[in-house]
Amino acid sequence: MADSNSSIETKLIHAGEPEPRIGDAIVPPIFQSSTFEYQGAGSYDDIRYARMSNTPTHDILHAKLAALENAEAALATSSGMAAITTALLSVLRQGDHLLVQDCLYGGTHSFVFDDLPGWGITVDTFNGTDPDSWGALVRPETKAIYAETITNPLIQVGELEAIAAFAKDRGLVSMIDNTFASPVNFRPPEWGFDLSLHSATKYLNGHTDLAAGAVIGSAKLVKDVHHMANHLGGSLDAHACFLLHRGVKTLAVRMRQQNHNAARIAEFLEAHPIVASVNYPGLESNRDHQRAGRLMDGFGGMLSFEVSGGVEAAQRVVRKVRLPIEAPSLGGVESLVTRPSTTSHAGMPPEARAAAGVTDSLIRMSVGIEAADDLIADLDQALGD
Numbered sequence: 001m002a003d004s005n006s007s008i009e010t011k012l013i014h015a016g017e018p019e020p021r022i023g024d025a026i027v028p029p030i031f032q033s034s035t036f037e038y039q040g041a042g043s044y045d046d047i048r049y050a051r052m053s054n055t056p057t058h059d060i061l062h063a064k065l066a067a068l069e070n071a072e073a074a075l076a077t078s079s080g081m082a083a084i085t086t087a088l089l090s091v092l093r094q095g096d097h098l099l100v101q102d103c104l105y106g107g108t109h110s111f112v113f114d115d116l117p118g119w120g121i122t123v124d125t126f127n128g129t130d131p132d133s134w135g136a137l138v139r140p141e142t143k144a145i146y147a148e149t150i151t152n153p154l155i156q157v158g159e160l161e162a163i164a165a166f167a168k169d170r171g172l173v174s175m176i177d178n179t180f181a182s183p184v185n186f187r188p189p190e191w192g193f194d195l196s197l198h199s200a201t202k203y204l205n206g207h208t209d210l211a212a213g214a215v216i217g218s219a220k221l222v223k224d225v226h227h228m229a230n231h232l233g234g235s236l237d238a239h240a241c242f243l244l245h246r247g248v249k250t251l252a253v254r255m256r257q258q259n260h261n262a263a264r265i266a267e268f269l270e271a272h273p274i275v276a277s278v279n280y281p282g283l284e285s286n287r288d289h290q291r292a293g294r295l296m297d298g299f300g301g302m303l304s305f306e307v308s309g310g311v312e313a314a315q316r317v318v319r320k321v322r323l324p325i326e327a328p329s330l331g332g333v334e335s336l337v338t339r340p341s342t343t344s345h346a347g348m349p350p351e352a353r354a355a356a357g358v359t360d361s362l363i364r365m366s367v368g369i370e371a372a373d374d375l376i377a378d379l380d381q382a383l384g385d
């Protein structure tokens with residue numbers, strides 16, 4: 001059994017595993033049963049039922065996910081958006097005010113700005129790198145502050161430590177989407193965040209064959225999220241729990257290879273004559289480099305870059321690469337490329353997109369675990385004539 005001092009590599013394999021093993025099986029079996037024999041449960045939330053996310057298969061996964069971020073508790077959900085929306089709805093009530101970082105994942109952006117106001121919740125943005133501006137945004141009804149560890153698609157890292165401290169100081173619930181970093185590179189509870197949210201569809205599962213989410217944090221807050229999840233119903237099926245539990249075991253080896261590959265590729269791109277700019281916090285020239293290095297154990301597997309020659313040149317590169325597949329999403333073992341202006345940020349008005357720095361010629365790459373040399377050789381031919 002892994003204890004809290006074990007390294008993350010060890011926890012990925014051993015934390016949460018049942019003791020004694022079930023039927024001596026090295027891999028815990030899937031409890032593919034929607035309901036369980038009544039054992040005198042006192043409350044609704046304690047009835048063993050698949051939607052309540054409390055089958056033995058769920059319990060094992062939850063214990064492992066919590067251990068990865070040194071947190072007390074975790075809840076798996078049916079998608080990253082289920083984790084995010086359920087967590088927000090468990091924290092916020094009518095009349096509350098929410099502060100969100102000014103560059104959010106698209107689905108989160110439209111949920112907080114298009115849906116929450118209809119339920120009487122107001123929302124304002126804050127600049128993640130300008131702590132002096134935050135105080136003026138807080139109102140008596142401000143309840144929570146919501147950030148992302150690494151923003152998409154410009155791969156920026158804000159003043160995360162200051163955000164958690166600010167929330168503590170003002171009595172706000174601090175929430176952070178940690179999808180892009182993964183627990184290998186950043187563990188929000190260790191820096192004082194109350195709730196860490198993941199699209200487990202991405203790095204946690206890592207194999208591009210499953211949709212899932214996770215909420216990780218204190219026992220008290222995760223219990224509230226779990227209670228809300230029991231009502232909203234975004235639970236993860238036992239078979240998908242099993243697949244996520246299988247996928248996550250290799251997170252550390254995958255993530256280290258992705259950190260390494262992305263750093264190599266970022267350096268290659270930065271030196272290439274037709275590349276106008278590269279966004280990767282691991283580059284010494286990057287404006288977030290010092291801060292990201294202080295906060296994170298690795299700079300991640302996501303980068304973006306612009307080629308000179310505008311949209312056509314960018315489209316040509318995306319068409320010419322042979323190894324990375326043109327697709328949205330990220331965090332899998334295979335490299336993917338996308339132009340965010342045509343995918344993740346396509347729904348934004350062009351002016352808003354430009355203001356956010358997302359140009360039509362920006363290319364985002366989710367770096368996989370292929371050999372760095374092969375990826376670089378491929379990018380080199382794609383950037384050539």
Ligand SMILES: *Cc1c(COP(=O)(O)O)cnc(C)c1O
Pocket residue numbers: 079080081082105107177179180198199200201202211212213
């Ligand atoms: C993909 C993603 C989500 C949404 O997750 P789903 O599993 O697609 O619901 C949320 N946040 C970030 C940062 C993501 O990349």
